[in-house]
Amino acid sequence: MSTGKSALPPHPPGDEPVPVPIWETWFSAYPHATYCAMREHQGSLVPVEIAPGVEADLVLDHEIARLILPDDDHYRVDPRRWQDSVASDCPALPVLSWRPDALRSDSTEHTRYRRAVTDSLKDIDQYALSRMAETTAKALINQFCTAGAADLLHEYAIPLTVTVLDSVLGLAPAPAQQAFTATAALYDSLDPAAAHQLLIEAMQEAVEIKRTHRGADVATSLLAHPSDLSTVEVAHTLAMLYSLGTELTWNLICITLAETITADLAAQPLSTRELIDEALFNNPPLAIANPRFPRGIQPLPSMTLQPHRPVLISLAAANQSVQGDRTGNRSHLGWGAGPHECPAQSEALLIAGEGVSQLIDALPEIALAIPADQLQWRPNPFRRALKAFPVTFPPSPPLPLT
Ligand code: HEM
Numbered sequence: 001m002s003t004g005k006s007a008l009p010p011h012p013p014g015d016e017p018v019p020v021p022i023w024e025t026w027f028s029a030y031p032h033a034t035y036c037a038m039r040e041h042q043g044s045l046v047p048v049e050i051a052p053g054v055e056a057d058l059v060l061d062h063e064i065a066r067l068i069l070p071d072d073d074h075y076r077v078d079p080r081r082w083q084d085s086v087a088s089d090c091p092a093l094p095v096l097s098w099r100p101d102a103l104r105s106d107s108t109e110h111t112r113y114r115r116a117v118t119d120s121l122k123d124i125d126q127y128a129l130s131r132m133a134e135t136t137a138k139a140l141i142n143q144f145c146t147a148g149a150a151d152l153l154h155e156y157a158i159p160l161t162v163t164v165l166d167s168v169l170g171l172a173p174a175p176a177q178q179a180f181t182a183t184a185a186l187y188d189s190l191d192p193a194a195a196h197q198l199l200i201e202a203m204q205e206a207v208e209i210k211r212t213h214r215g216a217d218v219a220t221s222l223l224a225h226p227s228d229l230s231t232v233e234v235a236h237t238l239a240m241l242y243s244l245g246t247e248l249t250w251n252l253i254c255i256t257l258a259e260t261i262t263a264d265l266a267a268q269p270l271s272t273r274e275l276i277d278e279a280l281f282n283n284p285p286l287a288i289a290n291p292r293f294p295r296g297i298q299p300l301p302s303m304t305l306q307p308h309r310p311v312l313i314s315l316a317a318a319n320q321s322v323q324g325d326r327t328g329n330r331s332h333l334g335w336g337a338g339p340h341e342c343p344a345q346s347e348a349l350l351i352a353g354e355g356v357s358q359l360i361d362a363l364p365e366i367a368l369a370i371p372a373d374q375l376q377w378r379p380n381p382f383r384r385a386l387k388a389f390p391v392t393f394p395p396s397p398p399l400p401l402t
Pocket of ligand 1: 342
């Protein structure tokens with residue numbers, strides 16, 4: 001896939017670097033070229049703006065990312081010290097503010113939330129999950145395979161992921177519908193504070209229903225967990241699992257399929273897992289990790305970080321610096337690293353793996369409906385997400401559903 005050209009203005013030697021406004025749409029259109037230009041002009045730590053007037057430092061280097069991500073002695077993910085220092089109308093607050101969940105907690109609080117998540121994920125029947133992903137994928141393919149054309153984002157990756165996640169998490173139909181509406185609004189960056197509130201309310205309703213309708217699902221396991229999470233904490237944890245689990249997984253399916261089609265990788269002897277790892281190297285769906293906040297002045301090789309100023313780790317840029325043959329190489333940071341590394345990799349890989357392999361098996365002659373450099377990406381520097389994924393293929397008969 002073409003990564004295009006960056007509009008980054010060259011930074012005149014000797015001048016103070018001007019923060020690069022990564023919230024502007026051109027950044028999401030050309031992130032790879034922009035990372036290269038940033039590295040060339042400013043090195044591996046670059047001041048950026050995450051919203052108009054809101055500054056942060058962006059890390060582009062694999063080695064430095066590997067130093068910071070595991071180091072919770074020197075870096076917090078809890079944003080409250082930073083949050084207290086910015087104006088109440090700071091435009092980054094709705095997206096970055098604190099929540100009672102694993103992603104935004106440190107130390108013992110983090111351990112408590114994370115244990116509840118990892119133990120609940122362990123209760124998932126992996127065989128049943130894989131079967132559900134397979135049958136859902138085939139049923140979706142049957143809805144468009146005779147047409148010869150489809151938008152694989154909206155007709156395939158999104159409904160596949162959402163159907164499977166609703167079931168795994170144990171969401172009743174009404175809160176599941178509301179959670180999807182909220183996620184779509186978050187996705188479109190329409191009033192993120194209101195959209196997140198809608199998502200939390202959906203999960204609170206899901207929890208209330210679950211108290212009287214227990215099942216073999218994550219919500220039931222969270223409610224029964226010895227960490228004794230409150231209703232609000234279970235709702236926030238479900239909201240975090242839903243918003244990471246749906247969007248990142250559907251984007252991983254689309255990015256893997258898009259790279260496989262454009263580079264004709266399906267013709268090469270690569271396993272589905274290798275195709276997915278290649279996508280995680282080139283275009284990790286979580287392009288920039290959750291911000292870290294240095295607890296004090298933090299010296300690093302050739303740079304110093306300021307206390308409480310957000311540090312963004314570009315997983316995508318860090319991966320760019322890994323050279324050589326990547327076959328079988330999983331040194332990418334697509335799942336993060338350290339105490340907050342994605343705890344749901346095997347579940348995400350099962351869903352994405354079925355999504356990718358069923359589609360390639362059913363429609364091997366699939367092609368992009370537009371040139372790769374005309375694919376449109378959502379204007380969000382943190383997430384790598386297509387706006388649509390139009391493809392064509394020779395019309396094919398429906399698959400048998402067993
Ligand atoms: C079933 C699907 C998924 C679920 C339920 C899930 C859940 C989670 C959770 C709960 C965390 C936070 C863990 C913590 O803070 O202790 C997390 C972190 C993370 N997830 Fe996932 N995830 C899923 C899929 C994915 C996918 C498809 C990707 C991308 C390929 C991904 C990438 C990450 C990354 C990079 C982090 C670390 C974030 C950071 O360090 O700031 N996840 N995930």
